[in-house]
Amino acid sequence: DVKVTQSSRYLVKRTGEKVFLECVQDMDHENMFWYRQDPGLGLRLIYFSYDVKMKEKGDIPEGYSVSREKKERFSLILESASTNQTSMYLCASMWGSGNTIYFGEGSWLTVV
Amino acid sequence: DQQVKQNSPSLSVQEGRISILNCDYTNSMFDYFLWYKKYPAEGPTFLISISSIKDKNEDGRFTVFLNKSAKHLSLHIVPSQPGDSAVYFCAATPGGSNYKLTFGKGTLLTVNP
Numbered sequence: 241d242v243k244v245t246q247s248s249r250y251l252v253k254r255t256g257e258k259v260f261l262e263c264v265q266d267m268d269h270e271n272m273f274w275y276r277q278d279p280g281l282g283l284r285l286i287y288f289s290y291d292v293k294m295k296e297k298g299d300i301p302e303g304y305s306v307s308r309e310k311k312e313r314f315s316l317i318l319e320s321a322s323t324n325q326t327s328m329y330l331c332a333s334m335w336g337s338g339n340t341i342y343f344g345e346g347s348w349l350t351v352v
Numbered sequence: 353d354q355q356v357k358q359n360s361p362s363l364s365v366q367e368g369r370i371s372i373l374n375c376d377y378t379n380s381m382f383d384y385f386l387w388y389k390k391y392p393a394e395g396p397t398f399l400i401s402i403s404s405i406k407d408k409n410e411d412g413r414f415t416v417f418l419n420k421s422a423k424h425l426s427l428h429i430v431p432s433q434p435g436d437s438a439v440y441f442c443a444a445t446p447g448g449s450n451y452k453l454t455f456g457k458g459t460l461l462t463v464n465p
Contacts, residue, residue: 280457281441282441282455282457283441284455328394342398343396346394
């Protein structure tokens with residue numbers, strides 16, 4: 241079974257703090273993604289990466305950056321957290337293109 | 353512009369009956385479609401998919417139908433069970449070298465015992 245692990249399930253951070261959300265997958269997938277899920281808005285893509293050190297902006301990249309130094313690890317960075325970034329963040333990975341995407345369990349971030 | 357639309361935010365059905373969840377899309381380049389199920393405080397899990405070369409795909413109690421001319425797909429769950437109560441997301445991708453999935457906003461299904 242594919243395993244996508246998000247290191248932090250629940251975080252509370254202060255406005256202006258730098259926040260790191262870490263994600264690791266164990267299936268050697270080339271593609272990794274960061275989504276956020278908000279009530280009534282569904283899943284929105286923040287960034288994705290199709291290879292080590294490669295990244296592309298998704299639909300809502302503002303206020304976020306990412307890092308992919310190793311194939312199995314994809315980090316989401318909030319440079320200066322704001323209250324409107326309070327959300328559930330979902331990491332995912334996929335092999336190839338047009339295939340099934342596998343999600344982690346999610347990280348609940350509250351910015352106060 | 354919402355390319356994948358799930359117009360029903362919620363659906364309630366009785367245990368044992370059929371649940372039908374609908375999804376419409378606008379991008380004619382989409383050729384691969386997926387359904388995901390999500391319980392509260394968990395990540396979405398893959399349920400079933402369909403390629404545009406097919407009009408039906410079945411897996412146990414779950415069947416997905418695709419009507420390309422209408423740009424419409426639906427997920428049928430028969431018989432519905434209380435454990436099916438969750439949010440269901442429809443997703444689509446152009447496939448090929450484009451691996452970006454576009455999700456709908458989700459439909460909350462409640463199956464009443």
